[in-house]
Amino acid sequence: MTSFWSDNLPKIGQMFAAIAIFLAVLAAIFFIAGRANGKKQRPIAIVVFLGPALVLLLFGLLGPAIRTLLLSFKGSASHTWVGFSNYHWLFTDPSMRIVLRNTIFWILFTPIITTGLGLFLAILLDRMRRESIAKSLIFMPMAVSFVGASIVWQFVYKYANPDQPQVGLLSTIAKHLGFEPSNWLLTQPLNTFLLMIVFVWSQTGFAMVILSAAIKAVPADIMEASALDGAHGWRLFRGVTFPMVRSTFIVVLATMVVSTLKLFDIVRASTGGNFGTSVLSNEMYSEVFIRYDAGRGSAMAIVLFLLVVPVLIYNIYNLRRERSIA
Amino acid sequence: MSILTRNKAPKLAEHNAGRKLFGSRGATITVWIIAVLWTIPTLGLFATSFRPKPDISASGWWQVLLHPHFTLANYSAIFSTGTVSGISNGILPYVVNSFVITIPAVIFPITIATMAAYCLAWVKFKGSDAVFYGIFALQIVPIQVALVPLLRLFTGGVHIGTITLVPALHIAGKFLGIWLPHTMFALPLAIYLLHNFISSLPRDLMEAANVDGASHFTVFRRIVLPLSIPAIAAFAIFQFLWVWNDLLVALTFTGGTEGINPLNAKLAGLAGTWGSHWELLTSSAFVTILVPLVVFFSLQRYFVRGLLAGSVK
Numbered sequence: 001m002t003s004f005w006s007d008n009l010p011k012i013g014q015m016f017a018a019i020a021i022f023l024a025v026l027a028a029i030f031f032i033a034g035r036a037n038g039k040k041q042r043p044i045a046i047v048v049f050l051g052p053a054l055v056l057l058l059f060g061l062l063g064p065a066i067r068t069l070l071l072s073f074k075g076s077a078s079h080t081w082v083g084f085s086n087y088h089w090l091f092t093d094p095s096m097r098i099v100l101r102n103t104i105f106w107i108l109f110t111p112i113i114t115t116g117l118g119l120f121l122a123i124l125l126d127r128m129r130r131e132s133i134a135k136s137l138i139f140m141p142m143a144v145s146f147v148g149a150s151i152v153w154q155f156v157y158k159y160a161n162p163d164q165p166q167v168g169l170l171s172t173i174a175k176h177l178g179f180e181p182s183n184w185l186l187t188q189p190l191n192t193f194l195l196m197i198v199f200v201w202s203q204t205g206f207a208m209v210i211l212s213a214a215i216k217a218v219p220a221d222i223m224e225a226s227a228l229d230g231a232h233g234w235r236l237f238r239g240v241t242f243p244m245v246r247s248t249f250i251v252v253l254a255t256m257v258v259s260t261l262k263l264f265d266i267v268r269a270s271t272g273g274n275f276g277t278s279v280l281s282n283e284m285y286s287e288v289f290i291r292y293d294a295g296r297g298s299a300m301a302i303v304l305f306l307l308v309v310p311v312l313i314y315n316i317y318n319l320r321r322e323r324s325i326a
Numbered sequence: 327m328s329i330l331t332r333n334k335a336p337k338l339a340e341h342n343a344g345r346k347l348f349g350s351r352g353a354t355i356t357v358w359i360i361a362v363l364w365t366i367p368t369l370g371l372f373a374t375s376f377r378p379k380p381d382i383s384a385s386g387w388w389q390v391l392l393h394p395h396f397t398l399a400n401y402s403a404i405f406s407t408g409t410v411s412g413i414s415n416g417i418l419p420y421v422v423n424s425f426v427i428t429i430p431a432v433i434f435p436i437t438i439a440t441m442a443a444y445c446l447a448w449v450k451f452k453g454s455d456a457v458f459y460g461i462f463a464l465q466i467v468p469i470q471v472a473l474v475p476l477l478r479l480f481t482g483g484v485h486i487g488t489i490t491l492v493p494a495l496h497i498a499g500k501f502l503g504i505w506l507p508h509t510m511f512a513l514p515l516a517i518y519l520l521h522n523f524i525s526s527l528p529r530d531l532m533e534a535a536n537v538d539g540a541s542h543f544t545v546f547r548r549i550v551l552p553l554s555i556p557a558i559a560a561f562a563i564f565q566f567l568w569v570w571n572d573l574l575v576a577l578t579f580t581g582g583t584e585g586i587n588p589l590n591a592k593l594a595g596l597a598g599t600w601g602s603h604w605e606l607l608t609s610s611a612f613v614t615i616l617v618p619l620v621v622f623f624s625l626q627r628y629f630v631r632g633l634l635a636g637s638v639k
Binding site for chain 1: 353357387444449461479513541542567594608
């Protein structure tokens with residue numbers, strides 16, 4: 001125990017010291033800058049308030065993004081310019097073809113399933129009287145890390161040789177139904193879909209909560225008027241409810257597309273990207289930090305970025321529209 | 327992430343929306359079936375972590391319902407300070423690392439973002455709208471595009487030819503080297519959400535303060551900060567979960583330094599090395615998800631409000 005404390009107390013001390021220094025520096029700057037008066041006050045305030053954020057964004061995101069673009073046109077050690085050859089490799093290499101195929105599968109299926117299921121649940125919740133416990137249970141996986149989620153799901157997907165007892169839930173169910181359980185996570189392309197289920201499990205609650213709020217915001221009189229006009233069930237949903245929450249639905253969908261693309265943890269923790277399950281974001285990590293090819297890795301990062309550009313444009317378009325209304 | 331933003335405020339809770347879509351009882355049953363399905367995997371992990379090692383590979387975890395047989399041995403093993411299956415001091419040091427990484431990585435970006443949000447909302451200047459749109463756009467940029475150059479900045483600085491723009495910071499493998507990326511990556515969303523909130527504060531209040539001759543610093547400290555506590559709290563929970571559960575930033579910026587490796591990243595590694603030690607892996611995994619679960623369930627209300635923060639207008 002002594003060695004534990006001698007190892008770990010300094011870390012905790014370091015944390016408190018860092019926070020104290022950070023706040024002390026801020027307080028000092030506020031004190032000094034607050035004394036300025038007259039014409040200088042405004043520009044000084046702008047620099048003090050906005051400066052730190054802009055510097056961090058410049059060095060943390062904007063600069064690195066530009067540098068990644070440059071690196072993507074260079075060789076593995078970033079010494080020579082290689083033109084588009086990294087991109088050419090990315091789109092023609094046979095092993096990359098599987099990675100791109102999986103990435104496309106992920107974009108095509110997970111956002112729509114997650115958002116659709118979230119909408120379905122939101123509608124049902126609206127119909128329930130006491131919704132809070134069930135809602136919390138479905139929302140709960142949101143708090144579990146993707147790494148934790150992968151381990152949680154290993155108990156569903158676990159497989160043992162036929163001569164040993166099956167302790168995985170899926171294998172056991174399959175056995176009881178009379179199927180021969182297989183090694184689920186090694187079976188292509190089924191394994192990619194099994195990993196998608198982990199994502200859906202984790203993110204549906206998020207979609208549900210947002211869409212539930214949107215449905216609750218639909219004015220009651222609209223619903224009542226449509227009901228009086230004889231709209232029921234599916235027709236009421238298609239004609240009234242869905243159009244009212246459409247914009248929220250699309251925003252949730254776009255968010256899911258972006259988090260699907262950034263997705264790294266589930267694949268990394270479940271299969272490490274082996275057995276034909278890799279996706280762009282995972283392959284990018286392997287390329288840079290395991291195979292030490294910064295050029296190819298950077299090219300993948302840029303492709304990832306290009307894939308989110310449509311969502312980006314859509315979001316900015318929306319924001320501008322909203323601001324002009326407000 | 328921009329989802330967090332675009333909702334119309336949920337004002338009218340009392341109404342009949344969707345009333346005619348499904349029968350009330352059918353809806354309740356369906357939701358509960360899904361809720362139970364959603365809980366089963368986590369329950370499996372929880373049950374397994376309390377089972378003796380031989381049982382885990384002998385039968386499925388649901389057998390505990392028929393033959394309850396529990397032990398705390400797995401937990402005492404991972405929390406022991408001896409060497410546990412090749413890991414000295416068990417997982418406790420990694421729990422400490424996770425807290426040491428997460429707490430500053432919540433405080434730093436929120437402070438900086440609140441300041442920036444106040445400036446963009448109330449100290450407008452030429453180009454402040456452009457800056458706001460730029461920051462908004464950065465929300466979506468995958469952090470993958472920043473990883474390699476940022477790591478090189480930490481280890482080698484920035485040079486153009488032979489001119490050194492930024493010297494090597496030598497912070498890779500130190501806590502600062504992981505607080506900083508988390509702070510940077512959190513800023514776009516934090517600024518955007520806090521801007522939405524702060525810009526909706528009453529104009530009269532701000533103007534009255536200005537008339538009284540209060541400086542921007544006084545207004546920020548005395549008015550903006552106290553009034554923004556709900557939005558700050560909501561984002562703090564969000565950021566806490568995000569940093570605690572992060573794997574990519576941790577793997578990239580700890581550079582494999584065991585002394586600063588957070589629990590979640592360690593767990594990802596253990597999933598490989600402890601492949602045969604399910605009793606250790608499940609109990610460690612449960613400890614890893616326990617902290618966010620406690621944060622989540624105790625502060626759920628604020629968390630949901632944070633997700634909907636954009637609608638607070």
